[in-house]
Amino acid sequence: MKSERQEEERRLEVRVADDRDFERLKNLCDCHDGWDLAYDQPPTRVYTRPTKNSTFHMIKVSTVYKDLDANVLYDVLHDPHYRQIWDKHMIQSVDVGYLNPNNDVSYYAISCPTPLKNRDFVLQRSWLDTGRELYVLNHSVFHHQFPPKKGFVRGLSHLTGYLIRPLPSGGCSFSYVSHCDPRGKLPPWLVNKLTHVLAPKMVKTLYKASIQYITWKPHNNPNYKPWIYPEQINLPRIAFNQCTKTQADEVDDLVDESDIDEKALAHFTQQL
Template sequence: MAVGEVKYPEDSDFKVFRNLADSVDGWTEKYSKNGTKVWAKNSDTSSKMFKAHKVFSDVSASVMYDVLHDSDFRVKWDSSMEEGKEMYMVCPNSDLSYYQLKVPSPFKNRDYLMQRIWLQTLDASYIFNHSVFHKNVPERKGVIRAESILTGYLVRVNGKGCELTYVSQSDPRGSLPKWIVNKLTQYLAPKMMNRLHKACLKYPTWKKKNRPHHKPWLNPEQLSIPRLDMNDILPRQEYTDDDSLDESEVKEEDVKEDEINFNDI
């Protein structure tokens, strides 16, 4: 799937993502601690690809899949989210979603409009996305419209627990300083894994009290968002050229280490 393309999911899309999550060629290990491993890979574009993997012995695959989907619960655990919502249904296992990433000053918030695709099978569950363009979701003043080239999760059963592989290739755009790239590798994926783990442990109790049977990602008849009109999809957009969004001079000491959250989606 290419950035800007909206399409109905095909078996080949899931195969491509799975092969990417499982591949070893071209990946370089950048981090390994407390069971979390992170790799980086150069690509044909200027944006590197990152991959993280962790086994969760005390979290079932079904709970992990639900937590990654449940937007009502996400506001409880995702402190990086300024705003997030499902906007249009493409088909029963795909939608267009908006996500705005909260970024500490002096950086600008990033936002994404993405086609998400998901599937649950007997041996694996998939959720992945790429950026698209819609006439009703233009750029916002003071927020940088970033691009997800491909970002997603592969969840597998592992004994009584599960294992999660997270893959992301994203262009945060803007004129970012070079030091931030290293921070992305060192901190974001492990931080996301830890945050997800804590959320998964709390989810079953929370869900019992909050619409326990409402899971539109498993029950498409529960979807309440409007159907996508393909005529509203725009070709790939030219982005705003705004000098005030230049962040290249931001120094590392000006940003708190635990607040760097650029790719945590």
């Protein structure tokens, strides 16, 4: 039997994603068995599902963008230069290196509204364009150059994924699945309430960013799309021995934010 520590380290390993990973994401997006409908304002629906060995639920969002090209949305999710413009919560993003043309490693730090502490993540991202479906997924990994640092709580992404499908009538469908542990000691009721706020807001934010990208990209390095054209990749290749757990990765998971109350929550949501 593997210990919890060994199991976590296995989940956080760097490895090239294969067809099974993308198929798993597809099944999570399309199958609603065992999920609870938490928000229903068509075409947007938000679902939650409890998970083993975690107090934080998995969340799923599905919607339709009737007038948004699937490839534009896919580019917005990828483009690191544009993310600096539309992602108002991003403090820092660093492309660390790549494993192959469809897998890379990055560092991502975000601001959290008070009274919560800021979070950061080291993520392996994988993507696939089948022509009929476009996938992006990530999970947390270790990297020696980016140990936990002062002022941030190191968050953990067990799985975060996006699935985009072009529609015959135009536009696209969009599904998002995430199982994240923000670490620290957050009250479960806070996370549950934020599900109803953050998920629908993300749908609107991505739509607005994508519409604006159509006019932004032609004036900002329009031909630069290394997620499509691998010959444009100018990152160092990741060595697997750089992505093992070290003593510096021993995270203090006891940052206590559990005293947040309803008044603080109202202030929190106003800052989003």
